[in-house]
Amino acid sequence: MSIYVGNLSYEVTRDDLVHVFSEYGTVKRVYLPTDRETGRPRGFGFVEMEAETEEVSAIEDLDGAQWMGRQMRVNKARPRQ
Template sequence: MIKLFIGNLSHETSEPELRDILDAFEPIVEITRPLDRETGRPRGFAFVTFGSREMGEKAMETLNGTKLGGRELRVDEAEDRRPRSHPAERPRRVSLAVEIGKRVDDRPIGPDGKRVRYKAI
């Protein structure tokens, strides 16, 4: 089995149209067309799982660069999603104003020449 990414699809391209261009490369196990969360319209790509690696590679070679709905398709082998880490495990981002190990005191200077002390509410 092989899973292909088909990119640069028009939003108006329907699943039957996509199936029509893929008919020559059967067996097709699954076609996934993700939807946009806000509009509910199909996004500009699809994932197609082929039952045979041989037919999937043939489809990739044949369809890459062909036009569908006035757009040139981009067909590649799909990559597995990278595992997401828990937010606590991600490296912390350091502000550009903060050097490692040093804090920048950017409080305003009061009339007495000292830094203004902020009070907690």
Template sequence: MSDLISLKVDNFPFETTTNELTDLFSKYGEVKDCYLPKDHATGNSRGFGFVRFGSQDEADAAIKGCRRSSG
């Protein structure tokens, strides 16, 4: 898994799950991994995460797709 392309994703609701984030980004390619760091004291999401794709093309499609969606 060392050749995966990792994208940092910010500013999503703290209630977002890894499954929801994976579903959201799977329209751009196969999500190989999704990680949402948790606050150690509360166990709640920290409001950012990482989505990993198997190719640069998929990661680029996600970046372009999110830019279109945000504005």
């Protein structure tokens, strides 16, 4: 399972997300897509954790939380179409 993290500040780094999500367990992977033309972050990312129970706990606690001046949207990522 992968977690979608949306409405992120454009200043957020991979290390920032690892720090926040590591409070819920082991972070396996973080992906922050960037705009092809500008190279700037797109304001969302994906986090994968070691166990599904850790992911569920992170989603429950972080969805709607204020972080870096924005209200995060955190939920289960949908499969790519």
